[in-house]
Amino acid sequence: MLAAQGFVAGGAACGIKPDGVPDLAIVATADGRVVPAAGVFTTNLACAGPVLVSREHLADGRAAAVVLSSGNANAATGEQGRSDARRMAELTAYAIGAATSDVLVCSTGLIGYFMPMAALETGIPALAANLNGGTAAADAILTTDTVRKEATAAVGATSAVVGGLAKGAAMLSPAMATMLAALTTDVDVEPAVLQAALAGAVAATFNQLLVDGSMSTNDTVVVLASGASGVTIDDRAGVHALTDALTDVCGSLAEQMARDAEGATKLVRLTVRGARSLDDARRAARGVAGSQLVQCSFNGEDPYWGRILSELGASGALFDPERVTISYDGVVACRDGIDADADADALRAIMARGEIEVVCDLDAGTNTASMLFTDLSHAYIDENRGTS
């Protein structure tokens, strides 16, 4: 997380969660300096207060810090929720010597509860006075996650890097997952370029991940660029290198989320190709990935391609079902829309794997879309039956 120069970070338990579990993190420029920043946010109409406040504070494309909390989403909390999110920015700004409007706020957790502001009034200054590192920050934003999620990537062949931390383990859906990610980079870049690069990276990564199809109230990905490496992004090659590095980091974080998805035992890499249009490819991929029935089949290690074909057919994409090919890790189970008489032992061995690649070729065009999804298990239900 702190591979990029020019940043400090830390995490602590401030009392949002019970039992002294870490629940508060700060990522800031080393000197409280305002630097170029960008963000991509949930499109949920019922988005949380912190999302609205962060959008406001990012309007000028600059920020000095991100304050992140877990355990309470500060969503469905109305004007008080927005006021509480602003106060979190203000407390952080005061502690690090920045303006309130230069602090972004991300919260994750239960919906419908007011933030326990007393805990934050003391917790934010205490944490800001003891920024104990990126690992502690990564730990403090987890909710039902079982493992910490961090990633780094070099920006092309330069000395500059992108680092990131994230949380996310369920309610994963395009666009976006129930997830938070805070990225840092030490390149020197204009805010508009940084925003475009981040948007491209998110589209290719977090937006292709689906666990249960729900889009949360709080999804946020933000990035701050310190410029401390001295590497300037000022030409097409530089933009590509930055976008690639952001995509690498976001991709790694998305994969870590999928592997940590609530109760999941399988990770499925789905590609729909041969679609008439990109929209058709995406609809079809999303239809298959989001199907409870398909997810159950993977849970049971059953190569039931008929359900995949049915979801392709129900997706709204246009194609001839009798030209469709469906394969599992390269073994063709369905050809021309009917059973391909595949080797049952080979399919059984593939379905027993933890990661499985499924390719659906619609043979109707040249467009492709990919999704990463997981199986549906008893443990997912257990995790989501109650809020306590």
Place this chain on the structure above:
Amino acid sequence: MLAAQGFVAGGAACGIKPDGVPDLAIVATADGRVVPAAGVFTTNLACAGPVLVSREHLADGRAAAVVLSSGNANAATGEQGRSDARRMAELTAYAIGAATSDVLVCSTGLIGYFMPMAALETGIPALAANLNGGTAAADAILTTDTVRKEATAAVGATSAVVGGLAKGAAMLSPAMATMLAALTTDVDVEPAVLQAALAGAVAATFNQLLVDGSMSTNDTVVVLASGASGVTIDDRAGVHALTDALTDVCGSLAEQMARDAEGATKLVRLTVRGARSLDDARRAARGVAGSQLVQCSFNGEDPYWGRILSELGASGALFDPERVTISYDGVVACRDGIDADADADALRAIMARGEIEVVCDLDAGTNTASMLFTDLSHAYIDENRGTS
């Protein structure tokens, strides 16, 4: 099922399913006579052979019989599947003394397997020679259903009736559920009027039922009208009475399906009202009903209205989240988009019920949509992990 005059029916085990379980049904006019008929079919692009054949045979708005089978969907079976479905119609037509093009075919079961035609070559003539009643027919079309599904309703104040049988227990989704329904009525009616009345009944019933959001390859609802009651439908009042009777029967069958949904422990009657447009109302209702997270909450008896608000917000409907009210059996849990501080004991008691009514008022207009949905349970996963 046979409450309507002028029909015969029966069911038997012909060997599609193992162990002598009933798997074949015929519903026919008493004398093999061709009568007005109508049908509503899945819009899945990968629809099964029987669906294509039934659509063809209904092109003239007339039919003499329906042959229904369970255990094998005859879907994803290509040209051979269509040929097999045509042969099922031919065998039935021959046995009852009608033309092949006057027989409709409905199959339900596993996708991707060719029909065991040897079993049908002997089974259809044997069943046609021994039409042992509507109850036997209703039993023979069940798949993962645990109970037989039948319903009847009077057509207005006349002596005419509508009867019906159905199967359906999972993959229930608008439009339509994974279900088959065969209806009979003894009114005298033009095919075009019958088709319009059936389409209206299906829109108000089967298309508002969601178990897992999957639309199958085989969904079919058909109706035959014998005219045997002597009641003629020839004016506006008559059309309304017929539509109402069809809606009653389809509604009862849909409710029976929801109660028998795979593994479900809760039946939720959801209404979204106050929507800006009918399309918004439907999107919002569908978004809530189809959410795995919402379904898990009901399984855990958790009145987590925040997830419902989040799904409304993610649905694409336009409204102000801070004007939304959400209630459970009349107890308001969320008002103006925030916690309404409801009596926790009252909510707990409501969530323990087997049937719960949820009303979401968007306060953005005057449009309403309803959905019937169920919770997501371990048993659902167990039912759908494997095909065997």
